[in-house]
Amino acid sequence: MAIINLLRKLDLTTLQLFLAVQEEGTLTRAAEREAIAVSAASKRLVDLEQAVGVALFSRKARGMELTPAGQTLLTHARRMLLSVEKIGIELAEHAQGVRGYARMVANLSAIVQFLPEDLRAFLQLHAQVxxxxxxxxxxSVVRGVEDSWADIGICSGDVDIRGLHSTLYRYDSLVLVMRPDHELASHQRLPFAATLDCDHVGLHVNSSINSRMHLAAREAGRALQVRIQVPGFDAVCRMAQVGMGLGVIPREVFQAIGRPLGLVSVELEDGWAERELRIVVRDPLSLSPVTRVLFDHLSAAEARAAG
Structure with missing residues (x-):
């Protein structure tokens, strides 16, 4: 009964008023902003505090300040009002002809190599999505899906997916990229350990490729000589182009970015260089109809490519 009573008091008008009081500092200014009579605004706040069973504001001479309980409600109120705003945006898109909405989060490898073509093909079939x-x-992809701010995620297959549902998206291979005059450029294949006397161009510290390179160096009993760290594959290629060191990037990225810059690639012999990219969702059965169609489309992408 207490929960039902609380839900009745957490209407949007009361939440907007609660936020207004916190931002304006006084009930009078908040009531004016929300176009509510001060007496009505006061009653809403009193009813809300009675429903939650704790004071939300400290009434002081200079205005009203949130109590610790009020700070807690503030966080949830902002999330609730943001969700309502998103509902309004998505419903407006339906009125304009959009028939569905899906939020995705993906790592850089998937976005640069495969998603442009796969999403283009999807949107050609479902133009109103x-x-x-x-x-x-x-x-962070896994956390995004786990915390529900994304419907579908695509991540490296070697990360902890923490109980999410996972299925294969694509295979990719990592290669060394370098200038044609680099001392290792004449090789067709190399173990990563053979590069540890050379300078490297590293990706950002949260990159799974960066983590795997450092782990491989430690397993070889060496330290990775990172001359510079950069945020993306295009920057890796540009730094390699000017002689800053070797880079490790996916093969398809080399074809799209590295080769046009005049770089060469060398295959890596290490098992970790052959990777899976995986799709993660909380539960396929709980996906919205349009998100389920997108999930099925992406899940079949490797089979279509092989075919």
């Missing part, structure tokens, strides 16, 4: 795509490191 709107997609939102954000790039994050693989660990």
């Amino acid at each position: 709107k997609l939102e795509l954000e790039e994050r490191p693989s660990d």
Whole structure:
């Protein structure tokens, strides 16, 4: 009964008023901002505090300040109002002809190598769907899906997916990239350990490729000589182009970015250089209809490519 009573008091008008009081500092200014009579605003706050069973504001001579309980409610109120705003945006898109909305988060390897073509093919079949795509490191991809701010994630297959549902998206291979005049450029294949006397161009510290390079160096009893760390594959290639060191990037990225810059690639013999990219979702059965169609489309991408 207490929960039901609380839900009745957490209407949008009361939450907006609560935020207004916190931002304006006084009930009078908050009531004016929300176009509510001061007496009505006061009653809403009193009813809300009675429903939660604790004071939300400290009434002081200079205004009203949040109590610790009020700070807790503030965090949830902002999330609730943001969710309502998103509902409004998505419903407005339906009115304009959009028939669905899906949020994706993916690592850089998936975005640069495979998603442009795969998402283009999806949108050619479902032109009235709107997609939102954000790039994050693989660990953050998992957290994004786990915390529900993304419907679908694509991450490296070697990260901890923490109980999420996972299925294969694509295979990719990592290669060394360097200038044609580099001392190792004449090789076709090399173990990563053979590069440890050379300078390297590293990706950002949260990158799964960066983590794997450092782990491989430690397993060889050596330290990785990182001359510079950069945020993305294009920067790795540019730094390699001017002679800053070797880079490790996916093969398809080399074809798209490295080769046009006049660089060469050398295959890595190490098992960790052959990777899986995986799709993660909380539960395929709980996906919205449009997100389920996107999930099925991406899950079949490797089979289509092989075919």
